Amino acid sequence: MSGFDFSKRDSFGSRMGVIMAAAGSAVGLGNIWRFPYILGENGGGAFLIIYLVIIFAIGIPVMMSELVIGRRTQRNPVGAFRMLSSRRPWFLVGMMGIVAAFMILAFYTAVAGWTLEYIYQILAGGIQGKSSAELTVMFDSFRSESLRPALWFSIFLLATAGIVLGGVRKGIEKSTKVLMPLLFILLVLMCIKSLTLPGAGRGVEFLFRPDFSKITGTTVLMALGQAFFSLSIGMGTLITYGSYIPADNKLASTAVQVSMVDLFIAVLAGLAIFPAVFAFGISPASGEALTFIVLPGIFQQVSGGMIFAFAFFFLLAIAALTSTISVMEVIVAYFSEQLNMSRRTAIIIATASMFILGISASLSWGVMRDVKLFNLNIFDLFNFTTANILLPLGGLLIVAFLGWFFPGHAVRDELSNGGTLRVRYYSLYRFIIRFIAPVAIALVFLNGLGLLRF
Numbered sequence: 001m002s003g004f005d006f007s008k009r010d011s012f013g014s015r016m017g018v019i020m021a022a023a024g025s026a027v028g029l030g031n032i033w034r035f036p037y038i039l040g041e042n043g044g045g046a047f048l049i050i051y052l053v054i055i056f057a058i059g060i061p062v063m064m065s066e067l068v069i070g071r072r073t074q075r076n077p078v079g080a081f082r083m084l085s086s087r088r089p090w091f092l093v094g095m096m097g098i099v100a101a102f103m104i105l106a107f108y109t110a111v112a113g114w115t116l117e118y119i120y121q122i123l124a125g126g127i128q129g130k131s132s133a134e135l136t137v138m139f140d141s142f143r144s145e146s147l148r149p150a151l152w153f154s155i156f157l158l159a160t161a162g163i164v165l166g167g168v169r170k171g172i173e174k175s176t177k178v179l180m181p182l183l184f185i186l187l188v189l190m191c192i193k194s195l196t197l198p199g200a201g202r203g204v205e206f207l208f209r210p211d212f213s214k215i216t217g218t219t220v221l222m223a224l225g226q227a228f229f230s231l232s233i234g235m236g237t238l239i240t241y242g243s244y245i246p247a248d249n250k251l252a253s254t255a256v257q258v259s260m261v262d263l264f265i266a267v268l269a270g271l272a273i274f275p276a277v278f279a280f281g282i283s284p285a286s287g288e289a290l291t292f293i294v295l296p297g298i299f300q301q302v303s304g305g306m307i308f309a310f311a312f313f314f315l316l317a318i319a320a321l322t323s324t325i326s327v328m329e330v331i332v333a334y335f336s337e338q339l340n341m342s343r344r345t346a347i348i349i350a351t352a353s354m355f356i357l358g359i360s361a362s363l364s365w366g367v368m369r370d371v372k373l374f375n376l377n378i379f380d381l382f383n384f385t386t387a388n389i390l391l392p393l394g395g396l397l398i399v400a401f402l403g404w405f406f407p408g409h410a411v412r413d414e415l416s417n418g419g420t421l422r423v424r425y426y427s428l429y430r431f432i433i434r435f436i437a438p439v440a441i442a443l444v445f446l447n448g449l450g451l452l453r454f
């Protein structure tokens with residue numbers, strides 16, 4: 001068997017590169033498109049508090065665990081579990097991650113494609129002067145078309161494949177080092193604009209003043225699902241990225257920094273959106289239409305609106321791109337290392353299969369609208385199944401594996417870079433991954449599925 005040559009494995013070149021690539025994966029549509037509407041539907045500030053607790057108590061430990069597994073093994077998620085636990089079915093956790101990667105890439109790239117349609121419409125003058133009713137019609141009719149959603153999806157997918165083809169250092173690291181700062185600047189500009197609108201204060205209040213009456217078991221499940229989705233954890237993205245991280249990198253600080261950047265960008269997105277939404281007297285709980293109908297309506301009414309509209313959808317596209325590359329990298333690493341394909345072949349096969357899956361997802365309101373399972377169309381099915389089932393389950397199994405089935409000294413060795421770093425947090429971390437995280441994830445998960453009520 002020819003076999004993959006692991007001595008020629010690519011890696012990240014710098015500390016900054018690691019942060020930018022991992023933050024690029026974390027910061028995405030989840031922060032800018034998903035977080036604001038989930039927050040809006042789940043009690044604003046109260047949701048934010050629960051979300052914060054989950055990030056610290058569960059998100060960061062899970063992220064550290066993924067990085068540990070990745071760097072220890074220098075493998076893709078399936079290869080990593082096979083290596084750490086031969087002859088046991090743990091590699092199935094890796095397989096589950098690959099399945100989740102396909103599903104996420106499908107619906108996620110579909111939404112990313114919508115941002116391209118909006119950029120195109122803004123440039124072509126197709127948004128300017130439209131009333132809310134017209135914008136609603138525009139969005140609905142665009143989504144239910146056959147050709148355009150599939151076309152934009154394909155363009156976005158090819159852009160993703162192009163970067164991944166460049167490799168880890170020359171494709172992923174290099175592009176995220178440029179795109180992430182650009183995204184940040186655009187988002188700060190949006191915040192300044194939004195916060196200076198008359199009546200903006202009510203949006204800030206909504207974001208930060210907790211309404212605990214809105215908190216139910218479902219809210220907590222939503223917060224957990226959002227945390228996993230937003231941090232890109234639970235499916236091996238960070239096992240894969242971790243496997244490219246140099247030996248002297250401090251994994252714990254990397255996990256903390258990446259999570260903080262992710263949280264910060266989500267809050268900034270909230271600050272870019274809610275003050276403007278409240279300034280125009282719109283209800284914050286507008287579902288996914290918040291981004292694609294409500295905001296374009298608001299852009300009509302502010303000075304320089306089309307410039308901000310362009311900036312907003314452009315930043316959304318950037319955020320999406322730095323995330324889609326991370327999901328595709330998982331699939332490509334798996335194909336090339338486990339199935340012995342060249343990187344190029346792996347990318348071609350991944351892209352070709354994504355065409356089929358993703359175009360089906362992007363036509364969920366068009367020709368595929370009647371294809372439903374559990375009353376969800378393909379898009380919603382992928383979205384719901386990954387965020388609320390596969391990612392929490394994956395996260396649970398990842399921490400349970402490290403906490404219970406893998407020697408603690410090896411984990412400690414990896415976190416301390418072979419004993420050269422002090423790891424004072426270690427007992428706390430170990431306690432969390434053995435007890436707190438698995439129990440919390442399991443409870444929230446069963447509750448969300450209606451199997452347990454509290």
Ligand code: TRP
Pocket residue numbers: 025026027028029030031104228229230231232233234235237323324326327391
């Ligand atoms: N974290 C990204 C976002 O918030 C999406 C994403 C990228 C992701 N890679 C992932 C989600 C892996 C879950 C798992 O938009």
